[in-house]
Amino acid sequence: MRIAIINGPNLNKLGQREPEIYGSQSFDSFLVKLEQKYSDLELSYQQSNHEGELVDFIQNTEESADGLILNAAAYTHTSIAIGDAVGTLTIPVIEVHISNVFAREPERHKSMVSASATGVIVGLGLHGYDLAIQHLKKILK
Numbered sequence: 001m002r003i004a005i006i007n008g009p010n011l012n013k014l015g016q017r018e019p020e021i022y023g024s025q026s027f028d029s030f031l032v033k034l035e036q037k038y039s040d041l042e043l044s045y046q047q048s049n050h051e052g053e054l055v056d057f058i059q060n061t062e063e064s065a066d067g068l069i070l071n072a073a074a075y076t077h078t079s080i081a082i083g084d085a086v087g088t089l090t091i092p093v094i095e096v097h098i099s100n101v102f103a104r105e106p107e108r109h110k111s112m113v114s115a116s117a118t119g120v121i122v123g124l125g126l127h128g129y130d131l132a133i134q135h136l137k138k139i140l141k
Contacts, residue, residue, distance in 0.1 A: 001040075003136055004065035005031075005129065006057050007047040008073035008082075014098075014126075021099050023125055030126050038133055051079055058085040067136035068093045069129055076101075076111050083112030092118040092139060094132035098125055 007027060010017060015026035031045055044065065046057045054075065061068050070093055075082050086093055093116065100123030101108040114120050119135060121128040 001067075001137065001140055002042040002044070002065045003038075003067050003069065003133060004061045005043065005045045005069045006054065006061070007045075007071045008054055008075045009049040011071060011073055012047050012049070023098070025126060027126075030129070034129065034133065037130070038137075041133070041137070043133075051075055051081060054079075055081050055085045058082065059088065062089055062091055065091065066140050067091055069096055069132040069136070070094070070113060070117075071096045071098070071129075072113055076113050077108055079112055083116065086113050087116040089116070092136060094118055094135060095120040096128040096132050097122045098128065099123060 011027060014022055015024050027047070035043055048054050048057065054072065058068070058070070068089065068091060070086065072079065072082050076095070076097070095111065095113045095117040102122065121131055124131065
């Protein structure tokens with residue numbers, strides 16, 4: 001089973017940026033733990049701060065993965081292009097947000113991704129990615 005994880009802008013700064021919101025662990029170090037825990041899976045990871053590159057990653061995921069975990073970060077709330085790219089996929093997509101976006105600024109309460117996502121996990125920190133993998137494993141059997 002192949003699961004892709006795609007992170008959007010500023011998530012390359014996890015562990016450094018606003019640790020009171022996002023925690024103190026980098027995504028790279030967290031990914032190592034996920035790979036160890038889910039050694040029976042093929043996990044791939046991509047991150048970009050550029051909207052068009054994220055659209056390309058999303059569009060190409062269907063060829064390389066059975067399921068997608070997407071944290072489009074700030075683009076979740078603004079990018080019709082990313083929402084449209086997710087809408088073209090036939091594989092399951094789990095939208096993940098580290099922070100509780102509904103407890104933050106009003107502009108973060110809307111998602112361009114959710115309407116096309118299989119499910120959404122919000123506000124559980126990096127553990128949300130783990131839960132997304134567990135769910136994808138269950139539905140992709």
